[in-house]
Amino acid sequence: MQATDTTWSQTEKQIARTAFNNAYQRELDYLVKTVREQSSSLTEIDDVWRLHDFLSARRHEIDGKYDYRYSVLVFVLASLVREGWLQLSELEGLAADKLAKITALTRM
Helix, strand or coil, rough: CCCCCCCCCCCHHHHHHHHHHHHHHHHHHHHHHHHHHHCCCCCCCCHHHHHHHHHHHHHHHHHHHHCCCCCCCCHHHHHHHHCCCCCHHHHHCCHHHHHHHHHHCCCC
């Protein structure tokens, strides 16, 4: 992923931060729901280790995905839209060039 030198206005920063935080919370809520469902069927120690491995992998994935550096934020937001954690409508108010880049990247 190539970083960009895009500048962000104060308003755009607020819009992006809100959208970013909402997507992050949605993904965490889904993870908690999934863990609750999986943990209710634990019967053996191997089940516990599988849950542990699942959580470790998800933590690594989530920690790597949610990068709020402005130089990569367009790519991060596009990825969140593509994965369904964010809707393009939540990014209304960003500059047209940023929205166009995000929209194009969601199709890749």
